[in-house]
Amino acid sequence: MVARGDLGIEIPAEKVFLAQKMLIAKCNRAGKPVICATQMLESMVHKPRPTRAEGSDVANAVLDGADCVMLSGETAKGDYPVEALKIMHYICKEAEAAAYHTKYFEELQRVTVKPTDTAHTIAIAATSAAVSCHASAIIVITTTGRTALDISHYRPTAPIVTVTRSDESARHCHLYYGVFPLHYRPWFACFRSAQWVSRYKPPMPIISISRNDCFSRQLHLYRGVFPLVYQSKDPSQPRDPDWPTDVDNRINYGITVGKERGFIHKGDFLIVITGWRQGAGYTNTLRVITAP
Structure with a gap:
């Protein structure tokens, strides 16, 4: 303060x-x-x-x-x-x-201590890719929220849509720049992913999708982060047993909300960040997709 x-x-x-x-x-x-x-x-x-x-x-x-x-x-x-x-x-x-987001991103890259860990590397790559292809949003599928916060640090120009099952993570994401949290379903976790993304202040919004509603609320503090808490359609089955299908469901949820809010349109480029398996600490995948 x-x-x-x-x-x-x-x-x-x-x-x-x-x-x-x-x-x-x-x-x-x-x-x-x-x-x-x-x-x-x-x-x-x-x-x-x-x-x-x-x-x-x-x-x-x-x-x-x-x-x-x-x-x-x-x-x-x-x-x-x-x-x-x-x-x-x-x-x-x-x-x-x-704001001169590109210069800000370059300065933060310059002062970042090397070598960076996997989460930081993905955050830098996501911000750079979003700037290069003029992405409308960065969609993050996260358990902990850390990836969305990492990207937010670099101040992207597109919103960071973060889908999470943790309501706590979704709340926390509101603290960070550009993060738009979506609550997938309640699930306790931490929020470091979205925080580190926010740190690099990419010029686009960071849409953070999480199941933790508490962390999604906290992410509202971070500039550019839009945390979303994902709620499964079937309460008796909070998570699809097939991991790729579960990830796709959350990505589609983030795109749908982004369209409703007006910052994602059909044909827009989107940066999607996910993990290779279930759980915290496995974020290592970056994809560039086109909004359906």
Whole structure:
């Protein structure tokens, strides 16, 4: 949490912007979600529109690499809480479109310690492939959520649709940039996959599909991650006994939700990341497919 008000008490006012940029950069490099807060749209406590300086402040926080910008007094005691939220949304949307994702990706690659493990390697490859083929989404089939978080770290331009059986993983995925979690069905697991993907901040959304609803909620904190919790159609049979069929079912679920949300269309290129077997820690497969 980068609370500029508290920083202004501890350091001179003219150095607060440097502290903000330094702290956000360090969090981005470490793959930690970072929130920028305090007086983002302060004038909207009593006015229906923000000042232009406040709009620039919000946009620059996004361009600095913040995963989240937070409203406090504007919504807690302000006269225009809904309007403040909408304005914040519009500013962030424009700032995201203006961000130089490719340069960000290159810088993170440069500072990444080599050799990388399998999850990091897949995350880098997924982000690079999505940029090269202008993919509409990155679909991640995950038990733990780690792959989606890895990809999110590189800030792709496409959404990261993460399908998981764990509701906990799906919740956690909301913390990460670009991850869109889908809950496949309840299943306890961790969330490191989506987290590491988010760390590289690919320029497209990261759609993270998991069975763990808790981790899917947590992934909402990460920039660009859209966690989805997958629910099986037959409660008596939560998982298809045939592993390839089970994976295909979750991929189709992620594509369906992506179409409903409007960021996947027929004929779009999609990056799909899966594991070679059931369980956590087996993510090693990347495919480029066309949306049906």
